[in-house]
Amino acid sequence: MSTISIMPTDMAGCVRRWLAGVVVVVVLIFGGFAMPAHVMASAGQSETETTSGAVQVEEFPERNQDRDIRVYDTTDILTMAQEQSMEGELTRARGLGVEALVYTRMSDDSATESQAFADRLRVEWGVDSGDGADDGFVYLITVNPAAPDTNSILISTGANTLPIRQLDQSTMQGILDNEMAPQIEEGEFNQALLFGVRRVLNHADYSPPAPPDPTPWQADFQVASNLLGAGLLQLAVIGYFLAPALRERKFTLLPSTRSLTIYAAVIGTLAVGTGIVAIASRSTFGSLAALVVVIWAGCFVPLLIEFPFQRSESPASMLPAPVDTGATSMTGQVNG
């Protein structure tokens, strides 16, 4: 008896459980797919278009006519002050020739889909410094309230965006991975954007541009300049001894004033010539060698000339005639 009586009761329970399951499935279906649709609708899209969920079918947002608006915080994750501050940063970036835009949205798109969205935003919204320049930045923050750990930030860059001075692709990737992404994980969206934008600003303003490549002429002459520099250094050393050897017919560490003057004038002139060629050809070695020799010839040699050594000339030619005093005549007498 109890078993029978149980049977109808079990049947009713099964039906209730089946109905409940159907309701849960329906709720899950609507809950799972409909939520993003509501969210995107708040960004100005019709619910009909977004209920299908996929990026491919949603209507793409349109840019405000006012091109000076570059921060589109559709999810309200930034305060008004942060938005204004970010606008200021992006205005400064424009002044430095860097066009950038910030966009935030709620979505459960995959990384690839988000990247596609950001790229499309950059192209269709014309985020670049001029028509067809293809050199803009788009910073896209994607927020997924259902799974906050999948919140993401990514950057879309054009073909000509990087490098900006010393900021190249790998440096930018490093900034994204090491500075921006951790902030997103912490939920610090503004801080992540600040790192992304201010690092670019810092590079654009304060990092040096790459030196221009040498022209074919410069490349050819660099070798010659290096040779000239090497020759000059050798001549500076050898000439110091050669000048008195030729002029005075002797080897000395303290050449006469005239020999030193001739030596300094000759190597100084040669150094200036070498320096001009080396600078024109952007030869580092040639330039530095010429500089060293100019300093040697223009500073040290004249000081050497003034230095109070007894040189090979008669001391009388360098120094004033001695005054005839008792002391000197006494010395003369002693020496006989």
Add this chain to the structure above:
Amino acid sequence: MVREPGHVTEAADVPIPTRGTGPQSGSRSQPRRMKWAVNALIAVVLFGVSYAINESNIHSTAMHPDETRWLNRAYYIEDFADPYGQTWQDYYLTRGQPPGGSYLIGFGLLVQGQPLHSNGVWDFHHSTKWNETAGAVPSDDVLLAGRRTNAVVGALVVVFAFVAASMLTNRVGGVFAALFLAYHPLHITLSTQALSDELLTLSLAVTFVAAFKFMKNPSFSWTLLMGIALGIGGATKLAPLALSFVLAALGMLWLISRYRRQGREALRWPASRIGIFLLLQPVISGFVFVAMYPYLWVSPVRRALNLVEFRRAEMASQSRIWPWAHVDNPKEAFMRYGEQLHDAASTTKHAQVWMNNHLGFSIQNPISIDFMIVAIGAILLLRMVIERGLWSPHVMMALLMAAEVGAVTVGLGVDFYRYYLPILLINSILVGVAFGIVSARLRDMFAPNRVAATSAEATSPVVTWKSREIGSESAS
């Protein structure tokens, strides 16, 4: 005015150096050596005092964002070996400041074993907090190493203030000048921050000393030292380059005045050496300036003009950002000297506060009398200038000091404390002049048998004959 025997009126009358070979040198060498030893001892003590003051303030001086910029650019010293590399391309930082200060800081960091690449570039558009986050603030070790470098340079400036004031008057004046500078709060602040202003001031102090020595002994060594000091000063803050043109103008004036008096003979070597050496100053300092600054190598004139234009724009921009600091005209600049170097920061006030704190004095309202002493010194120096005539060493130094004051006064567009340091150096030398002359007068009063210390020969010891009668050119 009655001229005393041995009184020198014109630099042309200064003989070509005899390097101590004259008959009197033997008898003079002993006291001269003694004098040198005493001077060296005083210089060492003053260096020690000033460095100790600076060192004791190194930790407490507030950090200025500019320090991070100088520390950031410390790597310039390393990149000098790559003059066509990235560092020396035409961009904001290279144009912003000449590299002299960066070399100094880089050298200081190297000597103290600190890295040359310590921090990023401070961005003045952003807050201190952000710059800390972004790595633009150096570690404490690097900051202190940079500051210590400047503490040494600041102490050297004090030593040169002693030398300059001693040459103008006597050792007492020199010591007062040095102590006045060493205890001045502005000097202490700038000697304990990793900035470039102390290097600029050192270059000026060396120039003053070299100019004085040059007029006493117009040799190529002093010519070179003057030019190099001005070149290094120019490669630190541009302004000292203007002084080289003042010297060149003086050289031209010298040649013209000689030519008018003596005709073509005056233009022949070596009679013309003073004029020619002075005319060489822009060449020497310009060469040093360009050689130190690889950014200029590829186009020295155009890029140097860019620098000047950039500095002008920066100063205008700073005036816009900080309207309170805007200086309208030279008259206002002159008034600001009083505010900054007399009211806001003053040695005499500092000394009274120190006495209150350490000696138990109770001076209720410390007052500054800095400018009173400076004014007395200026008047006494002016008197000295009038007495000695245009071509004396004293006048040479006084002219350079006046030219520097003029350059700062005309060029001051923004009232930033660090721009007053060269004026402070000059003030301290004037204080030294005041105390030096007063002490000499007192000595004359109490020891009348000595050679009058305030007489001309007492402060121009080298030249001991009437050069007007001998004729300078024949003497050389």
